[in-house]
Amino acid sequence: MGMYVSIGEGTGWSASGGVFDCIVEATRGLFKEDEQCCLESIYAPLDEQGQSFIVLDYVDEVCFNLFYAYCKMAMDEFPFSQRAALIAEARVPGVLFGWSELLKIMQADPRYRESS
Template sequence: MAMLISVGEGSGPPGAGWSVSEGVFDCIVEATRKLFKDDEVCCLNEIYSPLDDQGQNFIVLDYVDVRCFNLFYSYCKRAMEDFPRSERGGVVPESHIPGILWNWAEVLRLRREDSRYRTFK
């Protein structure tokens, strides 16, 4: 089953995003989810609500504010960097890791094209 990370806003119409296999989707969104802190639960809920509360096959960043959007981006990037050494990365066949990371990089690239994306130094 294809799963979607919906971006919308600056990178296309609402619902535009990156479609990946369920396994790759789980690697990306669950590794990212783990990095959210307790005081960031509002952003987490807003992004993950379709998946968690509605049983849909996507998460949505279309309408989140700049703060939540960039929080997701920074955690997604960090999760990608840590993935090959992570617990989940350790159970994925080594030959699959480059493909997972390529898709992950594309998810991040789409985020950088969005008007809400900010670089922080």
């Protein structure tokens, strides 16, 4: 079943459930306790409604860029993570490719701010 990250008006990214889970769960794990409001806003459809997507459409610039930063950090750490060890080594490049595609789409959003 396909999973989806809704990024903005008419813009999003879809992937298989396994790739989606790698990305959104690794990213979720980096949110700090004082950032739970952003996390809950983004993950509400998945967590509270049982939907097969997360939503960035309505979050402000701060939450959007926080998600982006954690998503990028999670991607950089993924090849060395316990989650990567659970999948076939040959699949890791495909997961990373999907991850990079998601980040590219997010960079095109007007809320995106390159961190220094």
